[in-house]
Amino acid sequence: MSALRKGIATVSLSGLLPEKLATIAAAGFDGVEIFDNDLIASPLHPSEVAARCADLGLTVDLFQPVRDVEGVPPEGFRRVLHRLERKFEIAQQLGAPVVLACSNVSPDAVDGPALRAAQLHRIGELAQEHGLVVAYEALAWGRHVNRVWQSWTAVQDADHLAVTLAVDTFHLLARGDDAAALDGIPGDRIGFLQVADAPMLDMNVLEWSRHFRCFPGQGTLDVAGVVAATLAAGYAGPVSLEVFSDVVRQAPPTVTARDAMRSLLFLEDQLTGALPAVAAQEAAFVELAAPPDDPQVKGTLEALGFRLAGVHRTKPVTWWRNGGASLVLNGQETGHGRPQALGLVAPSVAAVQTRAAALDWPQLQRTRGADESALPGITAPSGVHVFVSAPAGAPDDWRSDFRADTSLGDSGWLGLDHVGITVPPDRLDEETAFYRILLGLRPGSLQEFIQPHGRLQSRTLRPASGGLRIVLNVSQGDGASAGARGITQLAFGCADAAREVGRLRAAGVALMPVPDNYYDDLDAAFDLDPQFLGLLRDHRLLYDADARGGELLHAYTMPCEDGFFVEILERRGGYDGYGARNTHVRLAAQAAA
Amino acid sequence: MSALRKGIATVSLSGLLPEKLATIAAAGFDGVEIFDNDLIASPLHPSEVAARCADLGLTVDLFQPVRDVEGVPPEGFRRVLHRLERKFEIAQQLGAPVVLACSNVSPDAVDGPALRAAQLHRIGELAQEHGLVVAYEALAWGRHVNRVWQSWTAVQDADHLAVTLAVDTFHLLARGDDAAALDGIPGDRIGFLQVADAPMLDMNVLEWSRHFRCFPGQGTLDVAGVVAATLAAGYAGPVSLEVFSDVVRQAPPTVTARDAMRSLLFLEDQLTGALPAVAAQEAAFVELAAPPDDPQVKGTLEALGFRLAGVHRTKPVTWWRNGGASLVLNGQETGHGRPQALGLVAPSVAAVQTRAAALDWPQLQRTRGADESALPGITAPSGVHVFVSAPAGAPDDWRSDFRADTSLGDSGWLGLDHVGITVPPDRLDEETAFYRILLGLRPGSLQEFIQPHGRLQSRTLRPASGGLRIVLNVSQGDGASAGARGITQLAFGCADAAREVGRLRAAGVALMPVPDNYYDDLDAAFDLDPQFLGLLRDHRLLYDADARGGELLHAYTMPCEDGFFVEILERRGGYDGYGARNTHVRLAAQAAA
Incomplete structure (x- = not known):
């Protein structure tokens, strides 16, 4: 496989159009999609944008989007053609060979295959007159066309070479389809490929798309599978990122562009294995x-x-x-x-x-x-x-x-069980990508905890095999350690937590207090042997158990001024978690400190 | 109707338990629900909490929650009774007469009315032994019991006086039920009433509940209708707020407590009309x-x-x-x-x-x-x-x-069309409540716009009759006017926008530039008469039209350093909006300024 042609939509970056183009070029992209609103709000004439891109070494791959162009009540179609003619002229001035047309989202859209085919065919004629190709995309929230098979049917029915299929990994995967949905579609009928990832969220797909898209490798969708299928079909155009989210809208464009380029290099590596594999252990x-x-x-x-x-x-x-x-x-x-x-x-x-x-x-x-x-x-x-x-x-x-010092014995703690790293809310995706893309770790889902003065989100990263555990934390709100950044927690494993906390106390280490009420709750929740409960209470150990009989005993030091603290933990019987049920107790004690 | 007994759950406020109790008392509440995790993480013994509340003049109305207590596989029910016995002892120590039991959310929950009835009956016996009443709540995401009629059926089947129904306005309304769902339920079988509002959001109900609840009057649910029905049935207990959200978790507890109390006074006024009506016009x-x-x-x-x-x-x-x-x-x-x-x-x-x-x-x-x-x-x-x-x-x-000066004529602008007020993200609910609760305005839904360096959310507030329009704005991200607060926009209506912008330019007022590309887009979108388009272009006016032929012509001054700007607008043919299609052009021009 030759190297991917790497593109990105201007809507994926914050800033104004000239800054976006310069940033995209500096990050090493081959091409760009021009987002219409970026152009409308810019003093640059489309031909000036084309010249600017040429100077920067960027091809203009796509002009996007035109909306609500098919399934239009017949009496309104003349207005649609007028609109398209103007936009096609702009695409010509931009030097964009392809215009993206989204499936109709209007409540008034007409659901008739024949009407849709006839209108798309007429649009194809108009595009051809302008030397353009239209790529027709099934928006996941389209009124009648919202699955890729529906858009492919419409493209076939349109029966015009200038009407092609747009594949967008988000729209395709968000509706529960996968790469198999592209089976049998010839690559030369695919006019454009947009890629975006997303975390799995159970919410309205339009809101999900608007606020939570992310770059491949930062979410959980099988982006690589869809891209591989598209390329296997013979598609030879650019692989172009279209990502918008609450994070990206606020991030500096240089940060986003670098993140975006890494995600395409990762995607390319997933497809080709060009880079050497790494698995931190x-x-x-x-x-x-x-x-x-x-x-x-x-x-x-x-x-x-x-x-x-x-x-x-x-x-x-x-x-x-x-x-x-x-x-x-x-x-x-x-x-x-x-x-x-x-x-x-x-x-x-x-x-x-x-x-x-x-x-x-x-x-x-x-x-x-x-x-x-x-x-x-x-x-x-x-x-x-x-x-x-x-x-x-x-x-x-x-x-x-x-x-x-070879005289030092091997007795003592088992090792570093996990490391807690705190990042600002808008850097979580990027930090996750670092451990996933560079070091081969696998991200878990995002956990959420109430803090006395805000909320805490946590995501674990672990290798496919090996004991490494990294926990990324995002703290929102103005709690005691709101400004904490970097490594904020070191959790050490030991074979006997009770003995270790006893030893630490004797050595003068200040451990986090645990309220009596906590032990009454343990008694209620786990119906523990009174002697064992007494041991936990005497040593002020926190406790958790899983459904398979695994147990966790752990304790924390008091945090330093900047929020850093140490945890001592004992895993029994294969307990594999982090004591999430006790996190609120730790957070309250830290807030009180 | 006598005055409502006003309560609030400690989970509704940020902070630690002693601070929460003091803040709740200072805001004038009659009683409090003690949230178990607040107690578990507190060094105060339950009896000390009871004493603290008594000192503060607060009744402890409820201890909450106990979870997954019914529909439990029979072999696990002994553990449940052990857990409940411990929690009932704590409720006794707290002096809480009622314990809230949530419907089972476990994937392992058993769906059998007879088993559920038998287990709830046994729980009722245990509660009675402790001098307590259980209030059973249908969580909107309960495994088998998630509608209020299901929980009422279970309470009837349990056939024990110490097993009562909990009504929660959020859970009831979130599932699409309304006050009619309480028809025929006797008030003395309702053991507790929790109230919360929420904005209408199309998302997973658990996430909606966790992140977006708000106080009555800040959302769009018919909280007053459900409360009125509960009181009409003869319920005489407290009306208790249980509100959690991303905003509340981070807000200072004094702000939340005052907001909370206002919402109950508003609710009371909706029920009784005790306060004089106001309608800003x-x-x-x-x-x-x-x-x-x-x-x-x-x-x-x-x-x-x-x-x-x-x-x-x-x-x-x-x-x-x-x-x-x-x-x-x-x-x-x-x-x-x-x-x-x-x-x-x-x-x-x-x-x-x-x-x-x-x-x-x-x-x-x-x-x-x-x-x-x-x-x-x-x-x-x-x-x-x-x-x-x-x-x-x-x-x-x-x-x-x-x-x-009686010599001054009446010619000139029509008046102040709308006022834009910018608030921090975490104060939008409170600002909305001010205009709604105090001044009788009606909030619209939240609109969202992309800014070059972040996002802008807007909500309009208007009276039932009268021309007043207030637009609340929340700007997130670090754009040019990220720190802008208070009145940031004055929009004046006029009869001839083209004449007015000509006059303003002649008087040396710096108006916002509008790119040529914008007029090409207008041409594409609206197929305007070339002469009219020329007029808009010559005067650098922005334009919008609605489906009924209404039109808006408008222009902005360049913003001051702190983000303040003036808008001149001409409404034609009953146009009732704010030119949302042009907002991105304004935001880009302001970012470039």
Whole structure:
């Protein structure tokens, strides 16, 4: 397969038309769809827009949309032709070879195949006179034509070469169809292909489309399947993004354009496997920005049970370990002991670098000494640096850069269970795409929690295999840690939560208080053995159980001023969640802190 | 009818439990529903909560909710009884006489009337042992019980005095039922009444409930009808607000509590007509904060065609008039010539004062000279002051405070067509309630527009009769006028828009540019007479037409730095809209300014 011709509709970006075109070109797109309202509101004449695009190296692939053009009561069709003639002239001036026509949404639309065919045929004649092709699209909320098979039937009935089918992944998939709906449609009858993804939401499809579309890889629709089917049919035109959402409308166009280009590169990779596959598997370490000899940070780490495990061979960097959990103190960074980077095991390291370069994710420039492991660093949209290590023992294992203290035993915590990263509401899609597209993690659905002063949304990301768990959090409202950003939570797994919280308390670590009422609720909800309930109550442990007998025991430290906190958790019997039933208790305690 | 017993659920407010209780008491509520999660997360023992409420003068009306208690597979019912016994003990400690039980939402719920009846009967026995009553509620998304007739059938079948019906206006109305669904249900079998309103939205009812509930008077559900039917049946318990939404979760609890209390006073007034009716009819004037002799402001007014029409008898206030449009310059206020107050004709003035006092809308304290008209001023949530005048010629007509220049003719503009007021997203419900509850205006549905850097939502408010039009705007995103607040638009009606924009240009008023492309689109869309299109193009007028032949011709001034602008419009043939098709052109021009 040759490289996709990559396009995007101007409606997908915020801003004014000249800025949009420049931003689209700078992001590396081949072509553009001109959205009529962008043109109407612009002082640029269509021929000036055409010249501007040519200067920028962009083809004008489509002019869109014309609406309510077929199924029109016959007495009104002359007005439609007048309207189309004017718009076709503008398409000519723009140099757009294709005009998108949406299926009629008017309550007055007439549902007659013969009338529709005759009107589309006449429209085809008019388009042909202007040297144009019309691509007819079944809007998911069209009055009579809202499924792709209906629009394809209409195109066949129209029986005119200038009337072609428009395929839009959102409209097709939103109505529950899939790639099979395109079976038997010849590619040369498909006039245009628009792509958009979306999260699964049970709501009016028009509102869903207006507010929640996103770029391929950010949602859950099988965009790649529909695109693959369209290409397999022989369609050779551009693959063009048409995405609008509450997020995109407010995001800077440069951010959106980069995000959009990455999504098409991801789509291309899904279709061709051109990029090397990556599957992040495990958390390796968390890096804190602190001088290795900072007494306060050292004191905190020691209280948590971490011990100095190694010293970097060439840099002012130390490695601290509590059993299987590793922290790294980096004295080259400033950040008051806050976590700022995450080390992951993700074979292969070279593949991650190749993907990051191809997908335009910025790589950190760091000096690398002779014999040091590669450990490339890539910055996520949240600002968190992600370092990629080979597995233990392999070349490029991050540990090989340290002179390890071999006397340190392996007892202690099991490892880093999950990492909580907080992002602003309008960056969640982009952060999700980072872990999904670059590192091969799979996003879960969005969970929502009430906070005392707002709401919290969470989405987990996990690999197909491996223990890595990343939790993305969005906090809305003006709560205590409303401004928290980046890594805000480190959750460590242990084999005996009661023993660990006892040890932490003895070491002077301030743990989050849990109200007595909580234990009365546990008693009500789970009918626990009184002795076990007493253990939980005595240790102020939170508890959850799943339907299969799995159990979670966990506790939190009090948050720092900037909202950062540590969790200790014990999973029993295959418990696979995060204690969602207890989140409101944590949020209330944090708000009270 | 005696006064309603007014209650509210703690889940309706943001914050932590002690703060919620204090805020609820301060707003004047009689009682409170304790939401279980608020209690679980609180260090206060239930008996301490009871004492706190007693100290605050609040009755604890309800403890809520217990979930998934009926239709439970028999082998699991023992666990349910254990859970209920614990929760009933807590209700006793709280002093709550009623516990709310929601219909089962579990996919495993069993759909058998006999099992449901037997389990509810057993629950009734347990409740009675604790001196409690259970109120059983049909959640709109219950697995088998989701309509009020189903829950009433279950209550009858349970055949136990301690099992009663819970009526929730949201759940009842959201499923398309209305007050008639309560026909024949005796009031003494209704154990609790919860009230919430909502805007009409076509979406999953659970998401609708979670994110978009609002207080009565802020939405479009017939809350008053259901409450009236419940009271008519003989229900004598509290009327209790249970409202959660994305707005309420983030709003300060004091704001929410005041809003909530106003909504119950409004509801009470709808039921009893206890407060005097008010119907604002016309715009009287707009007040600008500026010294009467400010040369810049005077220059602008003169360029717009306003002339000095009168001088206040006692204050440094002048009246400027352009035909039927009046502006007032108030030198006692500071605000750089910005509009800050709106005068309305709303009979009777005394009635508005009575309503404002009863509904806790703050009245401005202003000195009133002997023989001056009453002209009470009330501050809307947006900060806009609304002054209320009697009609022309009546006592308390605002004009009677001025020594008028009787030589000034009546030619000029027709009047103030509409006023645009911009509010933050989280204050739209409250601002809507101000005009609806206090002044009797009727809200329209929410319209949405794309802005170059975000989105704009608009809602109109109009009286049942009279020409007053208020447009509330919410701007999201960081566009040019993102921080604009208060009165941001004054739209004046005229008889000949082309003549007026010609006159304004000649007077040096900077009007908003309209691109040539816009006129090509007008030609395409409306197939206008070429001469008329030429007139529109020459005068750079915007245009719209409705299906009945009504037409709008309009133009805008360039916005000030803070986003304020003036519109001149000509309505022809009964055109009743606001030119929504042109809003994107205005927003683009304003973004480019």
